[in-house]
Amino acid sequence: MGSKERFHWQSHNVKQSGVDDMVLLPQITEDAIAANLRKRFMDDYIFVPWAKAGGGQQMPYFTDREIDLYQGAAQYENPPHIYALTDNMYRNMLIDCENQCVIISGESGAGKTVAAKYIMGYISKVSGGGEKVQ
Structure with missing residues (x-):
């Protein structure tokens, strides 16, 4: 193609x-x-949009641009990304009024903590932050 x-x-x-x-x-x-x-x-x-960077450097795959790109988009509209999964989970939480869970697994050093931080950051950003985020 x-x-x-x-x-x-x-x-x-x-x-x-x-x-x-x-x-x-x-x-x-x-x-x-x-x-x-x-x-x-x-x-x-x-590629996998995970990359290690020293010193807490912001990777270009996890910027506000990506948040805007994935927010409200169908999963097939953009390349696979943790924000696609997170947006789907967040929208299901709002639509179904039920708690959601993401299971992050992997070996030591695989990026589980970083993934959790990106998930929480995405939810904080799209929800407007403030008192609504617990």
Whole structure:
């Protein structure tokens, strides 16, 4: 799929290479998955938006721009991101009036604490902060 050939549900706001969520491939076959991974690898677009930085440096994947991009968006509109998960959880909490839970697991040093901080920061930002955030 070339850069001009996008599905209607793919975001035009971000670089696109193949399909971010392989569940959305037209056919879910071993060949289709391999071709998608190959395309993304050749375009240098295999990434996880986690990166370690010394000194508490703000990473470009976790700015107010990303919060605005993911707030209220359907999960398939943007690349996979912890803000997509968090926004979905936050909206479900508001719609269903029920508590929500995110389970963060991984090995020591995998970024669990950092992930929790980004989740709490996102909720604080989109909820308006203040007394509503406990």
